Amino acid sequence: MTVLVHAVVSLGMLVVVPLGLTLLPTRTTSTRWWFAFAIPGALALWLPRGPVSITFASTYLAGTLVLITLAGRHLLQHKAIRPREIALYTALATPSIAALALVAERSSYELFGFSLTVLTLTVAHFHFAGFAAALIAYLVSDRPGTTTTVAAISVPLGTGIVLLGFFVGDAVELAGAAVLTAGMWLVGWNLWRRSRQAGRATAALLISSASVLVVTMVLALIWALGHVIGTPYLPLEWMVATHGLANAVGFALCGVLAWRRLMEGVR
Template identity: 55%
Template sequence: MSVLVNSIVMLGMLVVVPAGLRLTGAAELDQIRRLWPLFAVPGAVSLWLPRGTAATALALCYALGTALLALHAPHRLLRRSPSRSTAPAETALLTALVTPSVAALALVAERAGHTLFGFGLGILALTVPHFHFAGFAAALVAGLVCRVADSAAGRFAALSVPLGTLLVLIGYFIGDWAELAGAAVLTAGMWTVAVLTWRSVRTGERDRITRTLLAVSSAVLAVTMVLALSWALGEATGIPHPSLTWMAATHGLGNALGFALCSVLAWQRLRDRTDPVESRTA
């Protein structure tokens, strides 16, 4: 993995995922969140080691933590009432719980130096950040936005982001056109998240720092998802499009810092003011 990709993945492992788990407001996830450094730190260290036994063992530690999150999803689904379990915001949250395990699976295979389902090491390396940010962070934020902006647009965002993520994953196996369809759905969902964040969440916020973080996350999404769509279109049609290296430096870095990090910081500030007692306890 490159230094840039490693740094982006570390941000997802050590900051975005644990901060996102806190934002879910699910008390049953508190134990996993408290134990998260035991999984994430070895995973982060594995990124910087040569491929081999040691790196694979550390990556497996991270995979164990993501498996606990993924296993929590069906448990949470079964505990919910039928109407609640199928709610768009809940669908987005369940997606956020599952997607880090996809990233971890790719990480273990890449650190072991083995291809997975026919995918080379380079694609596996990029799959790791993709499912931390276009998977976990995107689904989580879409669900949070849907809770605040409980409208047709909010429900569309909360459903289209998980659907787009799933279609992109399926597209890995079917072909470039299926991946393009997934990118189009995901882009539509993320643009909706950006618009709702700008109009509904940011507008009613008086704190200048929070407003700025929300504004940055919205603006960045508007740009980075154009890049994602142009890359998928180019892969499917053969027209000129950015290289993977360029995409990592623009789309990847922008989504990690401008969207995911700014979003979790902004939503944490919102949550701290609406639930100060819980915030002090945490």
């Protein structure tokens, strides 16, 4: 399981996040600076726990803090906290949560009492349910409408409630999973609507990104519900191999690739 989680997180660090940064209004002329932080971060995943991996993980944490400064600069320039901006700022802030968990896990330190396994999964969760989900919720909300506005609010809200549930309890985490699922399904609906106006290759990416959410978010709900009322749910290893992998590749990677094509005018 650990190897698969590390592979998924590496995909997030080295592909999904830098591609995503090119789609945001905070982008610079190049995202090459990101790799100065992300490559050490990815290496930290594969090295044994110890001083070297801690140093590399801390380097990655520094890079994620740059994203927070970009969010702050955007806020000062635009002085707007509308639903769409909330999704944008969530996308830019959540990698730092992942990076902090990575530093703790590489240090063999059970941050806030969480096991090293939970911290490992937190690194993955906040790259995809955090950055990628909020990023795509932001992108689909470029067209005003009820579903896009609700998606832009509910994805960050659900992510925040899930995070709170880590500290408060499984019932709160279930509530967060429900809110996040609703938001993700709205994101998927809007991706599917975009696919009807896109060329064949772009439409295939958009439909793939939307379709996997139907199954993966049901799995997330079943997982959260099972921890509250004891109903059956998939073992952790299977959740990583299904929910985690499908969201990383099917939703996040296909979604950012599709949007890159849309922004470049490629049909």
